Amino acid sequence: MDLSIKMGTTWLWSLMHSFHLVIHVLHYHLVMLSSALFSLALCSVVQAGSFDLTTPRIELDDRLQLEQFLNAEQATCPIRDNFSIQVTEHLHPGICAHDNHHPTQNTSSVQTADPISPWTIYPTCTTNTTKKFCVFTSQTFHANRGITILTTPSTARVLSRLPAFHTKTPHLSPLSENDHRDPPFVVSAIPGRGMGLIANRTIERGDLIKSHPAIAIFHNDAVTKGHALYPTHYAPLMHLAINQLPPPTRSLFLAMAAHNVTEEPYIERIYTNTFGEDFNNQEHSIVIPETARLNHDCRPNAMYYFDPRTLVHYTHAARRIYAGEEITITYVDPLQTRLKRRAAIKRSWGFECSCSLCSQGVQFVRESNRRIVRINELMKMFGDLDLKVEGKGKKGAKVGGSPEIAELLVGLFEQERLYASIVDAYRVAALAYAAKGMEWRAVMWAMRAVEAGLIHDGPRGAGVLDMKRLLTAPREHWSWGVKL
Numbered sequence: 001m002d003l004s005i006k007m008g009t010t011w012l013w014s015l016m017h018s019f020h021l022v023i024h025v026l027h028y029h030l031v032m033l034s035s036a037l038f039s040l041a042l043c044s045v046v047q048a049g050s051f052d053l054t055t056p057r058i059e060l061d062d063r064l065q066l067e068q069f070l071n072a073e074q075a076t077c078p079i080r081d082n083f084s085i086q087v088t089e090h091l092h093p094g095i096c097a098h099d100n101h102h103p104t105q106n107t108s109s110v111q112t113a114d115p116i117s118p119w120t121i122y123p124t125c126t127t128n129t130t131k132k133f134c135v136f137t138s139q140t141f142h143a144n145r146g147i148t149i150l151t152t153p154s155t156a157r158v159l160s161r162l163p164a165f166h167t168k169t170p171h172l173s174p175l176s177e178n179d180h181r182d183p184p185f186v187v188s189a190i191p192g193r194g195m196g197l198i199a200n201r202t203i204e205r206g207d208l209i210k211s212h213p214a215i216a217i218f219h220n221d222a223v224t225k226g227h228a229l230y231p232t233h234y235a236p237l238m239h240l241a242i243n244q245l246p247p248p249t250r251s252l253f254l255a256m257a258a259h260n261v262t263e264e265p266y267i268e269r270i271y272t273n274t275f276g277e278d279f280n281n282q283e284h285s286i287v288i289p290e291t292a293r294l295n296h297d298c299r300p301n302a303m304y305y306f307d308p309r310t311l312v313h314y315t316h317a318a319r320r321i322y323a324g325e326e327i328t329i330t331y332v333d334p335l336q337t338r339l340k341r342r343a344a345i346k347r348s349w350g351f352e353c354s355c356s357l358c359s360q361g362v363q364f365v366r367e368s369n370r371r372i373v374r375i376n377e378l379m380k381m382f383g384d385l386d387l388k389v390e391g392k393g394k395k396g397a398k399v400g401g402s403p404e405i406a407e408l409l410v411g412l413f414e415q416e417r418l419y420a421s422i423v424d425a426y427r428v429a430a431l432a433y434a435a436k437g438m439e440w441r442a443v444m445w446a447m448r449a450v451e452a453g454l455i456h457d458g459p460r461g462a463g464v465l466d467m468k469r470l471l472t473a474p475r476e477h478w479s480w481g482v483k484l
């Protein structure tokens with residue numbers, strides 16, 4: 001209702017309004033009373049051990065399979081030093097002991113409660129497998145968005161200590177979360193591609209497009225189709241992991257696309273939509289449903305990175321994106337020739353890539369392939385860039401290629417429209433000039449590398465930090481005057 005109309009009301013209107021208010025208050029109290037009675041009745045059922053309110057529903061099939069492999073003695077609630085809160089029976093995971101909601105059944109002995117353990121549901125584990133996997137869930141993560149993690153207990157322990165679980169409302173920082181009230185895109189159906197994101201205004205290179213915390217993390221060994229123990233052992237755990245998420249978050253998971261509907265629906269959603277990430281030096285797949293709406297292009301206009309400390313996934317514009325353009329990321333290594341890119345996409349996502357690069361005329365495809373082969377050859381001269389950071393690169397450090405080769409690389413990246421990954425070319429240029437002792441050229445390329453690295457790896461990326469050191473004190477940098 002418009003404010004000016006509200007202010008012009010008569011006394012009769014006020015009387016009616018007060019009457020309405022009294023009815024409202026009475027109604028409110030009645031509802032509260034009946035819900036209290038209802039809760040009381042349910043609590044007694046829970047305490048009788050016949051129904052666990054805290055447990056998400058598990059389908060009957062899952063329960064039967066879970067029963068086959070759950071070992072009553074093994075489920076643990078990870079704690080900081082003493083990793084053993086024992087529960088006897090574990091078909092219905094309860095709430096961790098430190099939480100407000102203590103399990104009403106099944107607890108035999110609680111040795112130590114960890115005040116920092118973030119899990120709000122008792123972990124459920126496989127026990128008759130050589131490698132033990134458990135489901136760790138926090139339903140309160142990121143303002144009740146929740147997160148569920150299927151991994152080994154040791155990795156969960158590492159994860160549980162991350163700032164993601166111990167920093168208050170990290171998502172409220174203006175740079176860490178997209179302004180969801182006015183996103184620079186609309187989600188829309190795109191012919192032949194399902195849903196996708198369309199820019200609704202000009203987005204400049206470096207602008208934040210979206211950022212979201214992960215809702216699920218899966219150890220790759222537990223979700224790999226070829227794995228001997230999948231699906232009998234791991235599929236039920238995977239179902240449980242998703243079912244333990246708060247309902248709105250679970251719906252986000254189920255709303256994601258699945259490209260092969262004949263597959264098991266949960267696993268198919270994981271295969272179609274996850275991003276790869278290492279935790280505790282082990283490969284995992286992470287789920288960020290909102291970002292998984294982005295379609296593929298071999299020359300994308302957006303780039304993403306994941307912050308492993310906060311578990312937030314960021315997507316920025318890699319070049320200027322005009323209103324009406326689709327926002328895209330790349331699903332595969334863009335430094336592969338057309339044949340390899342298309343094969344990888346077909347194999348993992350089931351579609352024929354028809355992006356602008358893949359559908360160019362034969363002559364243009366041939367030239368693009370030639371450039372890609374050349375880029376790979378020249379990059380090899382500079383060695384593994386991941387190792388070229390302070391500390392790792394210091395001993396017997398070597399840059400590998402000359403400034404001329406590095407500048408050629410920059411040109412090839414530009415010709416190939418590899419704006420999302422051009423950071424590598426900038427970095428080798430900065431290092432090559434530093435190795436030659438050419439301070440100002442080194443600083444110029446280092447500045448470009450930092451700007452591009454912020455989009456590609458985020459402010460804590462090792463490459464970004466290394467380039468920052470180079471541009472602030474070039475002569476003290478590990479690459480200064482080293483062998484080419």
Ligand SMILES: C[S@@+](CC[C@H](N)C(=O)[O-])C[C@H]1O[C@@H](n2cnc3c(N)ncnc32)[C@H](O)[C@@H]1O
Pocket residue numbers: 192193194195196256257258259272273292293294295296297349350351352353354355
């Ligand atoms: C991660 S999802 C992307 C979002 C999806 N389009 C949706 O509706 O939620 C991946 C799936 O989107 C479709 N897709 C993505 N990029 C595509 C492209 N360039 N051409 C055709 N289909 C594409 C494929 O079906 C693929 O399996």
